[in-house]
Amino acid sequence: MSPAQRRASVAAAAARTAVTLGFVALVACGPEAVPSQDAAASLAGEEIAYQRFEEYLANNVGAGEPPLGNLALSRLFDRFLDEELLIRAAVDRGAAPASASRRQAVDALVAQAASQPPNREDVHRYYVEHRESYRRPERVRLRQILVTDRQTAEKALAALESGEDFAAVSRRWSMDPAAEEGGNQGELARADLSPAFAEVVFGLAPGEFSSIVPADYGFHIFQVTARLPEQVMPEEDVADEIRDRLRRRKRDEILGSLLAEARDHYNVEIYERNLPFEYRGSYGPA
CATH class of the missing domain: 3.10.50.40 (Chitinase A; domain 3)
Structure with a gap:
């Protein structure tokens, strides 16, 4: 092969390499995967089918209720996603198995994070602070x-x-x-x-x-x-009620904290184009 032919062969090989590398680069920089048509959202990269939200609605909205508007559906969708986040956190933290029901998973997660139940001092402090609310006419x-x-x-x-x-x-x-x-x-x-x-x-x-x-x-x-x-009810008569109130308040605080952590930890994307309503919730679009 003459020098001129050798130079031409090297140039052709270089051109083929450049084309191949360019194609690979185009593939690597191409559009992201398109979600399934029935995907309403994704949680940490895992698609959530809209059918699951429909099942949630069936279990949480009374039969015979009038059609829900965009805002009501958006709020319910947010609640649904919040629960999905908490369930995922419960499984990832080992608080509940993947087979647990929604309620079981959330309860297990709260129990794992909960501190000691309200004691006698907690009850007394609440009673003193809210004494007037126990005044009976x-x-x-x-x-x-x-x-x-x-x-x-x-x-x-x-x-x-x-x-x-x-x-x-x-x-x-x-x-x-x-x-x-x-x-x-x-x-x-x-x-x-x-x-x-x-x-x-x-x-x-x-x-x-x-x-x-x-x-x-x-x-x-x-x-x-x-x-x-007229009398103020004695502390011993309302102690059980106060204890239940403190438990519920503590549970709400723990749930709020766990949900904030889960929202920060897991990436949630909403596929608004796949939703049959106009989404106006608190999660960002995909």
């Missing part, structure tokens, strides 16, 4: 007789005035659902009664019964069996 223990016509009401009142027991008269004449229990209505505050009824009832002394009180649907006769003064 004046109440009465009330019985009633309810009938549909005045004639029957007058018979019942006459029986009471003759000395018959109120509970017995209630069982005989009253149409109230509590008649078999002697007309017992439990403990009631003024706010639990209409203004007209409250004026009558709170004017009665313990053991006293009212005259006939007309209403749109019938006629009442009331009896107050006891008056209970």
Whole structure:
């Protein structure tokens, strides 16, 4: 091969190499993979089918509800993705197996991150700080007789005035659902009664019964069996309620913290073009 032929061969090989490298570069810099048509989002590179969100809606939106708008669907979609993030975090942290239900996975993740349950000092501190919220207004223990016509009401009142027991008269004449229990209505505050009824009832002394009180649907006769003064409920009476409240508040705090961590840790992309509604949520588009 002459020098001229050798130079031509080298040039041709170099050209072929350049073309090949250029093609490889084009492939490497080409467009990203297109998501599946049924993919609503991706979490850490794993596609989430829209069908999974439909199943979530079926389990969380009551049957017969009117069609949801874009904003409502977006908020529900965000909640769905939040749960998906928490489930992924639960599995990755070893808090729950991949086969766990949504509720089991989230509960396990919270339990793993939770500190000690509320103790006696926590309960006492909350009670002291919220003491006024446990103030109960004046109440009465009330019985009633309810009938549909005045004639029957007058018979019942006459029986009471003759000395018959109120509970017995209630069982005989009253149409109230509590008649078999002697007309017992439990403990009631003024706010639990209409203004007209409250004026009558709170004017009665313990053991006293009212005259006939007309209403749109019938006629009442009331009896107050006891008056209970305004009081602040003792701490021991509300300790269980406070403990439950503190547990729920702590759970909400832990969930908020775990979700913020998961949002930072896992990449979530929304495929808005694949959604049958206009997405207005808090996650960014793909």
